[in-house]
Amino acid sequence: MNYRIFGKCGWAVSEVGFGAWAIGGSWGKVQEDDAVAALHRAIDCGLNFIDTADVYGDGRSEKIVSKVLKERKERVYVATKAGRRLSPHVADGYNRENLNAFVDRSLKNLEVETIDLLQLHCPPTEVYYRPEVFEVLDDMVKQGKLQNYGVSVEKVEEGLKAIEYPGVKSVQIIFNIFRQRPTELFFAECRKRRVAVIARVPLASGLLSGKMTKETTFPPDDHRNYNRFGQAFDRGETFAGVDYEKGLHAVEELRNLTPGGFNLTQFALKWILMFPEVSVVIPGAKNPLQAEDNAKASSLPPLGEKVMEEIQKIYETSIKQDVHHRW
Structure with a gap:
């Protein structure tokens, strides 16, 4: 496992982390034993960064993370979210009273006295234009409830606004082969300000794993069933906002580019890791095999220049027009 410096926090974090949305909910049923085993295997593989949120399974994900970490001696950084x-x-809900209540609940779920990294959880755009919200987070750092804070955003513009606040240490943003806009300006600004970048939805909700077909069906409680057109939350969270059938076609083109020794999941993760501005990528895993598979992407060789160019062509011709200027 390779490690990268997590912006101004100075942490050495595994470049492949663990996204803990799926073990909480909204991805079909995941047994707790499988979730626990997946986290243990991830840590065995050298992962030391876990991303969760208070709403993943209404606290279930945070509690499972806490249970696992009580059984480990390694230093593992935990990022959670609030909002x-x-x-x-709505923006008015991001006030002192509510944010303190959310944080207190996460402290209890995680069974810790201070949170390594708290992220505002994709708040309405207006929140980024309210300095008083970030003053509340500054006060929580002074109180010791938080070590650091950052934001999780839907849009590049929100990320650019957020990093104007000096206390924002990280931005979590959708970045994958199907969502390339962050490379244009956002990464350069983060590099300049030493802001950590957490790449989420790295496999476009599993599309980029190459395991899906036109016949694939998803359980009723899986967001890939009920949020394809943004019915429950931002459309960009499901299949990265890409039309499912267009995505399947592009994945078949990508399959032909996959180097020997890689599977498609590792190929998609390695593409993200080719960008030094990314501090950590956070694929999810529902079982130990998936966790190990994800971790292996770190040790695989870099992708060649020609392959990177061919990936870019697929994005430009098949995907870009549908997603690039939306997020």
């Missing part, structure tokens, strides 16, 4: 418990999810 999506609001109903309605």
Whole structure:
């Protein structure tokens, strides 16, 4: 496992981390024993960064992470999120009272006295234009509830606005072969300000694993069933906003480029890791085999220049027009 410096925090984090959305909910049923085993295997493979949120399974994900870490001696950095418990999810809800209540709940779920990294959880765009919200987070750092804070964003523009606040240490953003816009300006600004970048939805909700077909079906409680057109939350969270059938076609083109020794999942993860501005990529895993498979992407050789160019062509011709300027 290779490690990268996590921006101004100075942490040496595994470049492949663990995204803990699926073990909480919204991805079909995952047994707790499988979730626990997946996390243990990930840590065995050298992963030391876990990303979760208070709404993943209504706290289930945070509690499973806590259970596993009590059994480990390794230093593992845990990032969680706050804000999506609001109903309605509006900018005015991001106030001192609510944020403190959310953080207190996460501290209890994680069974810790301080949170390594708290992220605002894809708040409405207006929140980024309210300095008082970030002052609340600064106060929580002073109180010791948080070690650091950052944001999880839907749009590049939100990320660019967020990093104007000096306390923002990280930005979590969708970045994968199907969502390439962050490379244009956002990465350069993060590099300049030493802001860590967490690449989420790295496999476009599994599309880039190459395991799906036109006949694939998803359980009713899986967002890939109920949020394809943004019915429940931002469309960009499901299949990275890409039309499912267009995505399947592009994946078949990518399959032909996959080097020997790689599977398609590792190929997609390695593409992300080719960008030094990425601090950590956070694929999910529902079982130990998936966790190990993801981790192996770190030790595989870099992708060649020609392959990177061919990937770019597929994006330009098949995907870009549908997603590039939306997010």
